[in-house]
Amino acid sequence: MGLHADFVARRDRFEVAIVLDVADGETLALLGPNGAGKSTIVDALTGTLELAEGAIELNGERIDRLPPEQRPIGVCFQDDLLFPRLSALENVAFPLRARRTAKAIARARAQELLTRLAPSVDPGAAPRSLSGGERQRVALARALAPEPRLLLLDEPFANVDVSARPGLRALVREVARTFGGATVLIAHDPLDALTLADRVTLLEEGRQTQTGAPEQIRNAPGSAYAADLVGVNLFAGVLEPLPDGAATLRTADGELTVAPDAPVGRGARALATLKPIDVSLHAREPEGSARNVFRGTISEIAIDGDRARVRIDTRPPLTAEITAGSVARMGLRVGVEVWASFKAVEVSLQIESLADDTPPAGTLAR
Amino acid sequence: MRARTPLPLWILAGTGAVFVALPLSALLIRAPWGDLGTALTGVGAGTAFRLSIVVSLVATGLSLLLGVPLAWVLARAPIPGRSVLRAIVVLPVVLPPVVGGLGLLQALGRGGVIGRWLYEGLGVQLTFTIWGAIAATTFVSMPLVVLATESGLRSIDRRYERAAAALGASPAYSIRRIVLPMLAPQLAAGAVLAWARALGEFGATITFAGNFAGRTQTLPLAVYEARLTDPGGAILLSLLLVALSLGVLVAMRDRITQAR
Numbered sequence: 003m004g005l006h007a008d009f010v011a012r013r014d015r016f017e018v019a020i021v022l023d024v025a026d027g028e029t030l031a032l033l034g035p036n037g038a039g040k041s042t043i044v045d046a047l048t049g050t051l052e053l054a055e056g057a058i059e060l061n062g063e064r065i066d067r068l069p070p071e072q073r074p075i076g077v078c079f080q081d082d083l084l085f086p087r088l089s090a091l092e093n094v095a096f097p098l099r100a101r102r103t104a105k106a107i108a109r110a111r112a113q114e115l116l117t118r119l120a121p122s123v124d125p126g127a128a129p130r131s132l133s134g135g136e137r138q139r140v141a142l143a144r145a146l147a148p149e150p151r152l153l154l155l156d157e158p159f160a161n162v163d164v165s166a167r168p169g170l171r172a173l174v175r176e177v178a179r180t181f182g183g184a185t186v187l188i189a190h191d192p193l194d195a196l197t198l199a200d201r202v203t204l205l206e207e208g209r210q211t212q213t214g215a216p217e218q219i220r221n222a223p224g225s226a227y228a229a230d231l232v233g234v235n236l237f238a239g240v241l242e243p244l245p246d247g248a249a250t251l252r253t254a255d256g257e258l259t260v261a262p263d264a265p266v267g268r269g270a271r272a273l274a275t276l277k278p279i280d281v282s283l284h285a286r287e288p289e290g291s292a293r294n295v296f297r298g299t300i301s302e303i304a305i306d307g308d309r310a311r312v313r314i315d316t317r318p319p320l321t322a323e324i325t326a327g328s329v330a331r332m333g334l335r336v337g338v339e340v341w342a343s344f345k346a347v348e349v350s351l352q353i354e355s356l357a358d359d360t361p362p363a364g365t366l367a368r
Numbered sequence: 369m370r371a372r373t374p375l376p377l378w379i380l381a382g383t384g385a386v387f388v389a390l391p392l393s394a395l396l397i398r399a400p401w402g403d404l405g406t407a408l409t410g411v412g413a414g415t416a417f418r419l420s421i422v423v424s425l426v427a428t429g430l431s432l433l434l435g436v437p438l439a440w441v442l443a444r445a446p447i448p449g450r451s452v453l454r455a456i457v458v459l460p461v462v463l464p465p466v467v468g469g470l471g472l473l474q475a476l477g478r479g480g481v482i483g484r485w486l487y488e489g490l491g492v493q494l495t496f497t498i499w500g501a502i503a504a505t506t507f508v509s510m511p512l513v514v515l516a517t518e519s520g521l522r523s524i525d526r527r528y529e530r531a532a533a534a535l536g537a538s539p540a541y542s543i544r545r546i547v548l549p550m551l552a553p554q555l556a557a558g559a560v561l562a563w564a565r566a567l568g569e570f571g572a573t574i575t576f577a578g579n580f581a582g583r584t585q586t587l588p589l590a591v592y593e594a595r596l597t598d599p600g601g602a603i604l605l606s607l608l609l610v611a612l613s614l615g616v617l618v619a620m621r622d623r624i625t626q627a628r
Contacts, residue, residue: 045530048533048534049533049534050530050533069533070533070534071533071537071538073534075534076535077534079531079534083527083528083531085528085531085532085546086528087546087549087550087552088545088546088549096532096535096537097536097537099545100532100536100541100542100545101536144535148535148536
């Protein structure tokens with residue numbers, strides 16, 4: 003059960019061909035640059051754009067010939083698109099009222115959803131008076147109101163302040179797992195796709211170039227574009243402040259030193275990314291200022307043109323990107339031991355949850 | 369730095385202002401204020417006033433009822449010859465009203481293209497009745513509603529309508545709950561403009577509906593008739609129209625400020 007879509011959709015001269023399978027309770031992220039066809043897929047799924055070929059099935063029933071209003075899909079739009087003349091509560095009740103649910107029942111259900119998903123929002127408030135994060139929470143409640151079988155999240159974090167993102171991301175993750183249907187997340191930011199989705203599909207110019215678990219895509223990106231976009235080192239762990247303002251990030255596979263740009267509390271959960279290009283490889287133990295120095299065995303080398311991705315069994319495991327020439331010059335091959343180093347400031351850090359009694363902090367980039 | 373206003377500009381601007389204000393001042397100066405009571409409570413004036421209010425309000429209602437869907441079609445429906453249709457619909461704004469009245473007479477008059485069938489088949493006659501006055505007034509007022517609504521529709525972000533559809537709203541429900549509320553400022557502006565135009569309507573009404581006290585004689589027609597027999601009364605009736613129109617303009621200004 004869940005979503006099975008296999009279709010071609012055309013808009014103007016642009017064509018998108020895609021196969022999507024998403025089980026109930028599962029989240030699939032569609033990740034691609036602007037113009038890759040993400041909005042065309044959204045319109046095809048919601049029904050505002052007719053399919054050129056193929057079919058969309060939800061729980062085994064074809065929905066592609068149904069008009070938009072009859073498809074059991076809840077949509078959270080980019081820019082939230084809350085109706086400006088309706089209150090927060092009326093916005094959430096809208097999909098129910100549109101389906102002729104009695105007013106009292108619709109409002110009660112809307113109130114319940116708002117209380118659960120957007121507790122800080124006054125139900126009578128005009129959308130204009132809410133913050134970006136609050137608006138997106140209301141939009142999520144609105145999408146869930148009619149108990150959809152498919153939740154479509156179109157770049158839900160695009161207009162949300164960075165400080166409100168972790169909370170919203172956690173909410174989206176919980177909702178996607180528990181609401182009972184399949185979730186498709188349209189993402190522009192690779193971090194959203196990698197951290198929220200069970201599987202990721204990469205889109206380039208209307209074509210699916212790679213589909214797989216985030217881990218798989220991260221470790222073995224199928225193209226140069228994918229490597230740039232998602233081929234990052236990703237660390238999830240708990241922070242421990244160091245006396246000099248830096249911090250240690252403890253992950254399940256080892257520790258690294260990071261440089262938060264504001265004080266962090268002990269025990270704060272954080273996500274950290276590191277670009278492979280920022281990781282240097284050395285044949286001998288390096289001298290210099292880099293605070294992160296690891297020793298490990300090369301487990302994989304992938305050469306793509308003049309670039310090479312080198313995977314090293316350090317703790318935590320690292321991927322470095324160097325030139326193909328360096329691979330030859332240093333005599334690197336699988337099984338060889340090397341040193342890897344990177345600076346603490348190269349790690350970009352996103353605080354997911356705060357430790358007890360620490361002031362709220364936003365994204366601590368770098 | 370403030371730009372200095374050259375003297376010739378002051379002179380021309382002053383002349384312009386005086387030119388507009390003078391007739392109004394003259395009405396105020398020459399009005400027989402002593403007869404105010406009799407002129408305004410007199411049977412003829414009261415009837416004309418009530419008729420004017422009824423005709424202008426019904427015409428405004430009809431203009432909205434027909435004009436808003438027409439604006440929708442012009443703004444949204446895929447129709448061929450859209451610009452020609454728009455030009456025809458908006459024509460009454462620039463057309464001399466007497467020409468409109470003549471056209472209405474040829475179409476809906478007792479011997480008119482359609483009026484003949486109405487009269488002979490159904491016994492319905494529009495000319496010389498209050499419905500004739502309403503038809504003539506609607507003819508000149510409706511384009512104003514169409515213009516205001518169409519420009520409003522074009523300024524609305526269409527993604528809201530797509531969102532409404534994706535969230536389960538039928539097109540009709542989406543229009544009622546989402547589009548019309550978003551259009552409210554333009555609808556209000558269109559309605560006020562249409563009403564003001566309806567209130568002052570003269571040419572089409574007198575040509576098509578005639579000038580019959582109690583049936584088709586609205587305030588402007590009453591002023592026109594009284595100007596020879598009772599010039600003082602005509603002035604007082606005119607001032608009544610001035611007051612009403614000025615009220616509309618002031619209300620209109622507030623509407624526009626709110627819409628922003």
